[in-house]
Amino acid sequence: xxxxxxxxxxxxxxxxxxxxxxxxxxxxxxxxxxxxxxxxxxxxxxxxxxxxxxxxxxxxxxxxxxxxxxxxxxxxxxxxxxxxxxxxxxxxxxxxxxxxxxxxxxxxxxxxxxxxxxxxxxxxxxxxxxxxxxxxxxxxxxxxxxxxxxxxxxxxxxxxxxxxxxxxxxxxxxxxxxxxxxxxxxxxxxxxxxxxxxxxxxxxxxxxxxxxxxxxxxxxxxxxxxxxxxxxxxxxxxxxxxxxxxxxxxxxxxxxxxxxxxxxxxxxxxxxxxxxxxxxxxxxxxxxxxxxxxxxxxxxxxxxxxxxxxxxxxxxxxxxxxxxxxxxxxxxxxxxxxxxxxxxxxxxxxxxxxxxxxxxxxxxxxxxxxxxxxxxxxxxxxxxxxxxxxxxxxxxxxxxxxx
Amino acid sequence: xxxxxxxxxxxxxxxxxxxxxxxxxxxxxxxxxxxxxxxxxxxxxxxxxxxxxxxxxxxxxxxxxxxxxxxxxxxxxxxxxxxxxxxxxxxxxxxxxxxxxxxxxxxxxxxxxxxxxxxxxxxxxxxxxxxxxxxxxxxxxxxxxxxxxxxxxxxxxxxxxxxxxxxxxxxxxxxxxxxxxxxxxxxxxxxxxxxxxxxxxxxxxxxxxxxxxxxxxxxxxxxxxxxxxxxxxxxxxxxxxxxxxxxxxxxxxxxxxxxxxxxxxxxxxxxxxxxxxxxxxxxxxxxxxxxxxxxxxx
Numbered sequence: 001x002x003x004x005x006x007x008x009x010x011x012x013x014x015x016x017x018x019x020x021x022x023x024x025x026x027x028x029x030x031x032x033x034x035x036x037x038x039x040x041x042x043x044x045x046x047x048x049x050x051x052x053x054x055x056x057x058x059x060x061x062x063x064x065x066x067x068x069x070x071x072x073x074x075x076x077x078x079x080x081x082x083x084x085x086x087x088x089x090x091x092x093x094x095x096x097x098x099x100x101x102x103x104x105x106x107x108x109x110x111x112x113x114x115x116x117x118x119x120x121x122x123x124x125x126x127x128x129x130x131x132x133x134x135x136x137x138x139x140x141x142x143x144x145x146x147x148x149x150x151x152x153x154x155x156x157x158x159x160x161x162x163x164x165x166x167x168x169x170x171x172x173x174x175x176x177x178x179x180x181x182x183x184x185x186x187x188x189x190x191x192x193x194x195x196x197x198x199x200x201x202x203x204x205x206x207x208x209x210x211x212x213x214x215x216x217x218x219x220x221x222x223x224x225x226x227x228x229x230x231x232x233x234x235x236x237x238x239x240x241x242x243x244x245x246x247x248x249x250x251x252x253x254x255x256x257x258x259x260x261x262x263x264x265x266x267x268x269x270x271x272x273x274x275x276x277x278x279x280x281x282x283x284x285x286x287x288x289x290x291x292x293x294x295x296x297x298x299x300x301x302x303x304x305x306x307x308x309x310x311x312x313x314x315x316x317x318x319x320x321x322x323x324x325x326x327x328x329x330x331x332x333x334x335x336x337x338x339x340x341x342x343x344x345x346x347x348x349x350x351x352x353x354x355x356x357x358x359x360x361x362x363x364x365x366x367x368x369x370x371x372x373x374x375x376x377x378x379x380x381x382x383x384x385x386x387x388x389x390x391x392x393x394x395x396x397x398x399x400x401x402x403x
Numbered sequence: 404x405x406x407x408x409x410x411x412x413x414x415x416x417x418x419x420x421x422x423x424x425x426x427x428x429x430x431x432x433x434x435x436x437x438x439x440x441x442x443x444x445x446x447x448x449x450x451x452x453x454x455x456x457x458x459x460x461x462x463x464x465x466x467x468x469x470x471x472x473x474x475x476x477x478x479x480x481x482x483x484x485x486x487x488x489x490x491x492x493x494x495x496x497x498x499x500x501x502x503x504x505x506x507x508x509x510x511x512x513x514x515x516x517x518x519x520x521x522x523x524x525x526x527x528x529x530x531x532x533x534x535x536x537x538x539x540x541x542x543x544x545x546x547x548x549x550x551x552x553x554x555x556x557x558x559x560x561x562x563x564x565x566x567x568x569x570x571x572x573x574x575x576x577x578x579x580x581x582x583x584x585x586x587x588x589x590x591x592x593x594x595x596x597x598x599x600x601x602x603x604x605x606x607x608x609x610x611x612x613x614x615x616x617x618x619x620x621x622x623x624x625x626x627x628x629x630x631x632x633x634x635x636x637x638x639x640x641x642x643x644x645x646x647x648x649x650x651x652x653x654x655x656x657x658x659x660x661x662x663x664x665x666x667x668x669x670x671x672x673x674x675x676x677x678x679x680x681x682x683x684x685x686x687x688x689x690x691x692x693x694x695x696x697x698x699x700x701x
Binding site: 140143253 | 599600606625626627629631632633639642645647654655656657658659660661670672690
C-alpha cells in the first residue's frame with residue numbers, strides 16, 4: 001500500500017471461539033459486525049461498503065454473505081459490496097482497494113467460522129448442520145485443499161531436514177499462548193510429548209498439526225486513515241498483499257516448494273515495508289497447518305535455508321514454551337489457528353489491532369516488554385490464500401517504493 | 404468347486420429388470436420353455452421352494468436369499484437328478500448407468516467322487532453339467548435380451564456407465580480412458596507439452612489443440628501421505644498411502660492416487676511406481692503400486 005490513500009482499521013468486533021455452540025454462523029457474524037461498528041463509534045447507517053469472506057465456495061462458509069449482512073444490519077444503502085477470499089487477507093485487501101479507489105468510504109469486513117460435517121465428524125448428526133455438504137465429489141486420494149499440505153509436508157520435511165518434533169513446536173507455541181486467551185476454543189496445556197502422542201490423520205500431519213474447527217466471528221471497520229474520526233484509535237495498514245502461482249488450482253503440480261504463493265507475497269512485501277525480525281514487535285505466522293508456519297519462517301528470510309532446525313532452537317524460549325524471535329518477538333500471541341481456532345487469519349487481525357492501538361488492552365496478557373508498534377501478519381499457505389498484512393500504530397514510516 | 408456364469412447387457416434400467424428377475428415364484432414370467440411351475444413353503448425352515456417342469460424334467464429349487472440393495476437372488480437345487488453337490492446359483496442385476504444394466508447368472512457346485520481311471524472324471528462330469536446349465540442360462544438371458552433390448556457395453560457413454568463421476572465436456576476423455584483401463588492425459592499438439600488437468604486449452608501456449616494421449620503410468624513417488632482416517636469406502640482400508648506420482652513422460656507432470664498393494668513403513672519418496680487399475684464400485688480407476696515395495700521401505 002505504498003501508493004494511494006493510507007487505510008486504517010478503526011473498529012474491531014469479536015465473539016470469541018467455541019467448539020460447542022448452538023448458534024448459527026449468521027448470529028455470530030451479526031454480533032461481531034455490530035460490535036465492530038460500535039467500537040468504531042459508528043452506527044450501521046454510516047457503513048457504505050460491505051465485504052465478507054464468503055466467496056470462493058469455501059467449505060467453512062454458509063450464509064450470510066455481504067448482501068444478507070446489509071439486510072440483517074438494516075444498512076439503508078451501500079455503494080460497494082463483495083464476497084471475497086475465505087482467508088482474511090483477501091477481503092481486507094478488497095476493502096483497502098475499494099477505499100483507495102473511492103468506491104466506498106466506510107467499509108465493514110466480516111468473517112465467521114461454522115463447524116460442519118466437512119471438518120467435524122460429530123456434526124453429521126447435528127440437525128441443523130448435517131446437510132452441509134461442501135464438496136460433492138472428493139475421493140479419499142484427492143490432492144486438493146487440506147490434503148495438499150500433507151502431501152507437500154512429506155517433501156518439506158525431507159528437503160529442510162526437519163521432523164515432526166519441529167512441527168510440534170508450532171503447535172506447542174500456539175497452545176501456550178491460548179492458555180492466556182479467554183477467546184480461545186482450546187486452552188488446555190500441550191507439550192511436545194502430547195503433540196507426538198496425538199493420533200495421525202494425514203501422516204505426516206496429525207491431529208495437532210491441523211487448525212481447529214470452531215464457531216465464532218470477527219468484524220472490522222476500515223476507512224481511509226485521513227478520515228478516521230477523532231475519537232477512533234486507528235491501526236494503520238502499512239501493507240496488504242496477496243498472490244498465487246500458476247499451479248494454485250492444481251496443488252500436486254507445483255514444480256517445487258521453491259516458489260509458490262508465499263514467495264509472490266514476500267516479493268511484494270519487500271518493495272513496500274521492512275519486516276525483518278528487528279523491524280517488528282509482533283509476529284502472526286499462519287499455523288493452519290504447522291508446515292505453513294515453518295515455510296513462512298524460511299520465505300520471510302527469517303530462517304536460513306537448510307538451517308531451519310537451528311533457527312527454531314535458537315528462537316525457542318523453554319521457560320515459556322513459546323517462540324521469542326531474537327529473544328523478543330512473540331509468535332501467534334492469541335493462540336494461532338491451532339488453539340484459538342481455525343479462523344483463516346481473522347483472529348490474528350483482531351489480536352494485532354487490539355494490541356497495537358492501546359498499551360494494555362483489557363483482558364489481554366502482555367506479550368512484549370514494551371507496547372508493540374508494528375505487527376507482521378503472514379497469512380495463508382502456498383496456493384489460493386497466500387497473504388500478508390503489516391499493521392502499525394501509525395507512527396511507523398512506510399518506505400517509499402514502487403508497486 | 405466348479406463355477407461359471409453367463410451375462411447379458413440390456414438397454415433398460417437395472418430396477419426395471421430387477422423387478423422381473425427378483426420374483427422367485429414367477430420364473431416363468433421371463434424364462435421360456437417352462438411347462439409347469441408350482442411353489443410351496445416346504446421344508447422344516449418353511450423356505451420357499453419352486454418346482455419347475457421343463458423338457459420333461461422337474462427341477463426343485465429352494466430360495467436362499469434376496470438382496471434388493473445389490474439386486475441379487477440366490478437359490479439352490481434340491482434333490483438334483485444331476486451328480487452335483489452344494490449347488491448354488493445367483494442372478495444379479497448390476498446397473499451400467501441409469502439406462503442400462505447387466506444381468507449375470509452364476510452357478511457353482513462340486514462333484515462328489517474322484518477322478519478315477521474307470522468312468523468319467525469329475526472334470527468331465529462337471530463340464531457336462533455346466534454346459535447344460537449355461538445353455539439354460541443363455542436361453543433365459545436371451546429372452547431378457549429380446550424383451551429389453553441388448554446393448555454393447557462399449558457403446559454406452561461413460562457418463563451413463565459412471566453417472567457418479569464428476570466429469571464434464573472438457574475431461575470426459577479421462578474417464579473414457581478409465582473404461583478401457585488406460586490413463587489418458589491432455590497433450591498439447593501445438594507445443595508438444597503434457598498437462599495434468601483437462602481444461603480444453605494449453606496453459607503453456609494457449610492452443611486449443613489439446614488431445615487425450617495415453618501415458619505409460621510409470622514414474623517415481625514425488626510426495627506421499629498416509630491416510631489414517633477417511634470416508635468409508637469398500638475399496639479403501641485405512642491406513643493407506645496416497646502418493647503423488649512424478650510421471651516419466653515429462654518433468655513436473657504428476658498425478659495423485661491411492662497406493663495399493665504392499666504398504667511401506669515410511670513415506671516412499673523417490674520409489675519407482677507403476678499404474679494399476681482397481682475396481683471401485685464398478686468403475687475401473689487408476690491407482691499406483693510400488694515397483695519395488697520392499698526396497699522402498701528401507
